[in-house]
Amino acid sequence: MGRVVAAALLACILLPVACVRGRNITTILSGYKEYKLYNKYLSETKVCDEINDRQSTSMTILVLRDAAMSTLVSDAGDSLPAIKNALRLLAVLDYYDRKKVKKYGGERADTLFQATGDAVSATGNVRVTDVEDGAYGFASATAGADVSSVTKEVKTQPFRFAILELDAPIEFDGLFDTPSTANLTRLLERAGCKTFATLVAGNPGVLKDYEAAMETGLTLFAPNDAAFMAKGGVPDVTKMSSANVSALLRYHALPAYYPKPSLKAVKKDAALLTLAAKKTISVKANGDDVGLEAGGSKSRVADTVVDKAPFCLMTVDKLLVPAELAVAQAPSPAPAPAPSTSERRPADAPSDEAADHAADHHKAKKSTSSDSASSRPVGAAFAAAVGSVVLAAAVL
Known part of the structure; x- marks a missing residue:
């Protein structure tokens, strides 16, 4: 029984973590028709992948209804790279909700634009602002920036993940500037x-x-x-x-x-x-x-x-x-070296020099044989004569 209870408690502890690690921002927002345009551009700019990649990071995603999102698209000149800058600025790398802001007050917070975009210095940060009557909002960290108010807490998982609706986009001079790729x-x-x-x-x-x-x-x-x-x-x-x-x-x-x-x-x-x-x-x-x-x-x-x-x-x-x-592109095998004269000849074949020497020896041998054959009758007659003399002497 104790093991069952312990397992149940462990599951309760790990479940929120598992949910956070498995979060998918476009899947979550697909259930809200009022953020259809916002969700569309999250996918087209791939900012959704940047958000989903930070599963272990506490985040607050600031979303816009279609009307406010249309304003942002128009201000960005319908430029996808510029829209991406703005959506990165709306992805805050910390958790915020009404209770936290009221308790701790306003502060500066980093964003995806600061972390991965082309932001310079504090221009990629946002300022969290506590407003009267329980309201709060976000603005660019640049001096004199207008505050966009939070009109709805769409989803909150305390100190881990929040989706908050703003009444207007957050903008500042230079937000929509993008690097040239002309050359x-x-x-x-x-x-x-x-x-x-x-x-x-x-x-x-x-x-x-x-x-x-x-x-x-x-x-x-x-x-x-x-x-x-x-x-x-x-x-x-x-x-x-x-x-x-x-x-x-x-x-x-x-x-x-x-x-x-x-x-x-x-x-x-x-x-x-x-x-x-x-x-x-x-x-x-x-x-x-x-x-x-x-x-x-x-x-x-x-x-x-x-x-x-x-x-x-x-x-x-x-x-x-x-x-x-x-x-x-693999190198061709090197051609085998041409065989020498001796290598091209069968193992028992004589070399050219040896062949010439053998030919001369054969001629000499043939000549000697001919001489021996021609002198053979004279030698035989002489031997017969000597034999006759010896025999006669023996008889006497």
């Missing part, structure tokens, strides 16, 4: 990927495909310069055909927007389609480490250079080489 090859060079940039610049067709995909969805894995000088399994790009270079470049790009948190959310062993025809890569995430596998090659995401939805540029530490391209 892709220059971005690559500045990121320490000069070799890759040179290859891209030398393949206008690939560069055109990259630039077109940047408007709809592109994730580019750019190998750093050291990756091209690694030993073992790295093809010599200077000796590759133009078609193979183009295939290699397209193999390092996904025709979809996958910032690092989204890559971490990819299901295990799932294959992601690349710009190379029917070629895929797989993602192996371990904590904050994101590995990539393609054919027999493995690489790792090193840094995020640009995250401007729907375009993301990341550097990788090794080259991704499709299996068939690796085979095509």
Whole structure:
């Protein structure tokens, strides 16, 4: 009985933690029609993956009804990267509700924009403000910023996770500024990927495909310069055909927007389609480490250079080489050395010098034999004569 009670108590303790770890912001908000537009942009900008990735962090998500969200979209010029900045600013990295604010008063709090965006200094923070009559709100930490009031506590899990509705978006000058991606090859060079940039610049067709995909969805894995000088399994790009270079470049790009948190959310062993025809890569995430596998090659995401939805540029530490391209670039076996004259001849065959010597010896032997044959009758007659004399002497 005691064990059952202990197990029940343990379950009660662990259940909230399990719920927090399994939270999915878009799934939660799907049950609220008034936040449909807000939820749509959470998905399109992939801010939802950044929120879901912080399961162990206390967070407060500030949501907007469709009318207020439409205002934010209009203020951002309908720019997805700018909207992403604003949604990151609405994801506060701490827990807040009415009771906490009334008890402890206002303070500054970090946001996803400060942690992962392009914020400078305090511009990525928000200020929590206690207002009279039990109200409270949030504003940009910049001086003189307007306060957006909390109109509804949608969901609260004390000191772990909260969803609060605001009456207006939080904005400040510079919030919607985003990095320029007008010159892709220059971005690559500045990121320490000069070799890759040179290859891209030398393949206008690939560069055109990259630039077109940047408007709809592109994730580019750019190998750093050291990756091209690694030993073992790295093809010599200077000796590759133009078609193979183009295939290699397209193999390092996904025709979809996958910032690092989204890559971490990819299901295990799932294959992601690349710009190379029917070629895929797989993602192996371990904590904050994101590995990539393609054919027999493995690489790792090193840094995020640009995250401007729907375009993301990341550097990788090794080259991704499709299996068939690796085979095509494998060094051919060295040709066997031409056999020497003696090696081409059967083991029992004489050398040319020996053959000449044997021929001369044969001629000499033949000549001697002929002489012996011609002198044989004279020798025989002489021997017969000597024999006759000896016999006569013996008779006498």
